[in-house]
Structures are given as structure tokens and as C-alpha cells.
Amino acid sequence: MKKLLSLILLLFIVAGCEPSEEPVVPLQPAQDCDEATLEGGWVCVWADEFNGETIDETKWNFEVNGYGGGNNELQYYTRENAEIVDGKLVITAKKESYLGKDYTSSRLTTKYKGDFTYGRFIIRAKLPSGAGTWPAIWMMPTMSLYGGWPKSGEIDIMEHVGRDPDNVFSTIHTEKFNHNLGTQIGYDITIPTAETEFHEYEIIWNPGEILTFVDGVQFATFRYTAAFNQDVLYHAAFPFDQDFFFILNLAIGGGLGGAVDDSIFPQAFEIDYVRVYKYDYQSIDQEVPSKVEDLQIAQLKNTIFWDPSKDDYGVEKYAIYVDDELYDFANLNQYTFDRLEEGKTYQIKVQAIDFVGNVSEISQILSFTYL
Ligand SMILES: [Ca+2]
Ligand SMILES: [Ca+2]
Numbered sequence: 001m002k003k004l005l006s007l008i009l010l011l012f013i014v015a016g017c018e019p020s021e022e023p024v025v026p027l028q029p030a031q032d033c034d035e036a037t038l039e040g041g042w043v044c045v046w047a048d049e050f051n052g053e054t055i056d057e058t059k060w061n062f063e064v065n066g067y068g069g070g071n072n073e074l075q076y077y078t079r080e081n082a083e084i085v086d087g088k089l090v091i092t093a094k095k096e097s098y099l100g101k102d103y104t105s106s107r108l109t110t111k112y113k114g115d116f117t118y119g120r121f122i123i124r125a126k127l128p129s130g131a132g133t134w135p136a137i138w139m140m141p142t143m144s145l146y147g148g149w150p151k152s153g154e155i156d157i158m159e160h161v162g163r164d165p166d167n168v169f170s171t172i173h174t175e176k177f178n179h180n181l182g183t184q185i186g187y188d189i190t191i192p193t194a195e196t197e198f199h200e201y202e203i204i205w206n207p208g209e210i211l212t213f214v215d216g217v218q219f220a221t222f223r224y225t226a227a228f229n230q231d232v233l234y235h236a237a238f239p240f241d242q243d244f245f246f247i248l249n250l251a252i253g254g255g256l257g258g259a260v261d262d263s264i265f266p267q268a269f270e271i272d273y274v275r276v277y278k279y280d281y282q283s284i285d286q287e288v289p290s291k292v293e294d295l296q297i298a299q300l301k302n303t304i305f306w307d308p309s310k311d312d313y314g315v316e317k318y319a320i321y322v323d324d325e326l327y328d329f330a331n332l333n334q335y336t337f338d339r340l341e342e343g344k345t346y347q348i349k350v351q352a353i354d355f356v357g358n359v360s361e362i363s364q365i366l367s368f369t370y371l
Contacts, residue, residue: 027280035275038120041284041313042277046114049273050089055082059114063107063249066099070149073134073254075105082106088270091250093133095265103265107249115142115243116276118314121157122202124272128250129195130264133162134257137201137271139244146235146242150178153239155210156186158201162267163258166192168201170212170220175236176229187212187220198272206314208332210240226305226334230298234334241331246274279313281355287312289352292363298334302371305334309352309360321349321362340370 026043029036033047048059066076076098082091093105123137136159141152154173171179171186178184191199191214202213212220224238235241250269253260279285289309298305309315318330323346328335330350340346348368352360 024282026283027278033275034273038277041280042120043280044275045119045278046116046276047273048089049087050084050271051087052084055084055089055108059110060108061111061113063109066101069107069249069251069254071251071255071257073251073257074101074132074260075103075250075252076101077107077249078104079106080104082108088272089248091135091248091269091271093128093250093252093265093267093269095262103252103260105250105252107247107251109140109245109247111140111142111245113245114276115245117241117243118205118207118278120202120204120277121246122200122273122275122277123157123246123248124198124200125158126196126198126270126272127160127168127194128162128267128269129165130162130261130267132253132257132260132264133160133267133269134251134254135160135269136247136249136251138247140247141239142243142245146175146239149173150180151175151236151239152242153244155203155205155240155244157203157212158214159256160194161256161258162195162261162264165195166190168194168214170203172210172222172240174239176232177237185222189214189217189219198270205240207241207316208238208308224332226298226308226332230303230305230334231300233300233303233336234330234332238332248274279355281313285311285313285354285356285358287354288358289315289354289360291361292318292333292350292352295348295350295363295366297366297368300336302338302340303334303336304348304350304366304368306350306363308333311352311354311358313355315352316355317353319351319353319359321351322346324349337368337370342370345369 033044137157139155144152146152150173156171159169208224210222229237289311295306348366
């Protein structure tokens, strides 16, 4: 009986989500990734194993400057301080006078060459040592849709400073939460062998959520909470719904790096690989998102929010209905109206949609007056 009931329920759900006629095409892994798939439906879509003779400039840009990274860092970034050695990208910081700076190093990015929204990002690396070193594996927004730093966000997957050798940090910066305000959200984990052994630094980034890991151990959770952030536009709290690119660099000194011990040089930051995985949604997504609940009016003017829907692989977007007409989509569980008629009252409904197009039941009506 239970089996029959399950079957009926399943049929109901399948009928409810308008299955497409097209056959499922599994996501194809990138050719040059040494680990094509990971358990849980992850497929490698972009990678650099650093197996070539030289740095692959179809994937990487060099940032060449003595700008100091906005943090009064002491290095000049050149092309010459990065090379491929034995299957690894090696960024070497040196003590040498160069164009007015006392140190040289390198900073590489994947901007416009490797830009991603959501996924699983794994970087295997060994860190330099000594006071003044500041290696980082991080991501910045490609288009900065929400404005200059920190409005469009920053994701620090791994930061480390030689003056605090046993710890690595993971931090996010946004308009509401950033280090200029002292409100950035950060975590650290003790990794005593960070400078002597390779470790896997990783984030899993899903809509409304970024989780950070070292060697598969989760130590940081960044999550958008609409009720807590109902005083601001969602992207002031959590702008992580747009493309971001990688940055790999070894800074010297500066705001976080601190005083430099000149006896340590040269120092190398070695990266064995950078791999990007995406869920193969078409092959793995089975469930319809749960009905949108607790639709309510936010503190922020002309703004509503609701509880995030549950889904097996996440909600891609929410459809916003105004007086039964599809009006717009929201990436997270908050929406601000900006083109309705002042003083008029509308009937609002919201529906969740997952990455394969499964749609939830529609929410209860929220009666809303545009101000
Ligand atoms: Ca490698
Ligand atoms: Ca689903």
C-alpha cells in the first residue's frame, strides 16, 4: 500500500512539473581535468592542472602593477615571478628592487576566461612561509553589477599570513559586511602543515550559500538570511548571484601581511590544480521545490521576502506574480518592486523554480500596497 501511495505521489509530482520531451543529456566534463567527476553529481567543467610547459594564457591573465592591491602591499607584480614547474604553478616572491618597490611577485586571474556562478571550486596548494607573506586564493565579480568594491562582493576561499603560520582564513565581503566597516564575515581553521604540505582548499557555492572546506572538512558557512537582512536589498548582504573569476596571488606586507622578514626570500606559493565542478542537474535533479511559505513585507520600502524553498539541488530563481500576471524573477528570497503605481494595492504570489525547470506550488497571496 505504501509503495502504491508513493507511486501515486510520484506520478502526481511528475505530472505537476511538466517534464520536457527532450532526452537527458549528461553534462560533459572538460577534457583537461584530471578528475572528471566527483560523487554527488559533480562534473568538472573547467580546470588547469598546470601540466603544460608554460602558463596557459587562454585561461590566465597576468596583473602587472605596483599598485599594492589596495592594501598598501609592498610587491611589484610581474609576469616573470610565475612559472610552471613539475605540473604546478609556482608564484615566487623575491626581495629585489623593481620600479620603486623592494619585492617582486605575481598575481594571476581568470577574468573573462574562467567566470562562474555557483559550483564547486577546488584548488590544491602549498603555502609560503615567513613574516610578511600573504598568499590568497580568491574570487572577484566579473561585471560588478552592483557597483565597485565591496558592493558586488568578494569571496576569499583561502588566505594565509606568514606571521600566523598555523591558520588559514575564509572570508566574504559585501556592501553590508566588509572589513572597512569591521563587519566582514570570516572563519579560520588550524592547518599546521599549510606551509609544508599540499592541501585542497574548496568552496561549494549554491544560491544563497557558500561553504568553505580544507581537505573536505567544512569550516565556514556563509548564508543569506532574508529576515535578518530585511533592511537592505538582498545583494547588499549577499551579491553572490553573478559570475566571479579566480585570483591567485602572493602579496608581501600590506594591511594583512604585516611586517616583512627580509631573511625569508625567495618564497614560493605552489598551486597543483584549479578545478571547477558543476552539478549535472539534468541527470540528478529529481525533486520539485517546496511551496513558497511565509511571504511577508520587509522593513525595506516596497520589498517582500519569504522562506527559501527546499529542493534536492537548489532553487535557481523565484517567479514573482502581481495580480496573477508573471511580473519578474528573483535570484534569492527577497524582491523589491520599483515600477508599480503608488498607493495601489496588489495581490502578490511567488513560485520557486529549480535548475531543470521544476516549479513549486504557488504561494499564498500577499496583499501589498506600493508606496
Ligand atoms: Ca598539477
Ligand atoms: Ca529539484
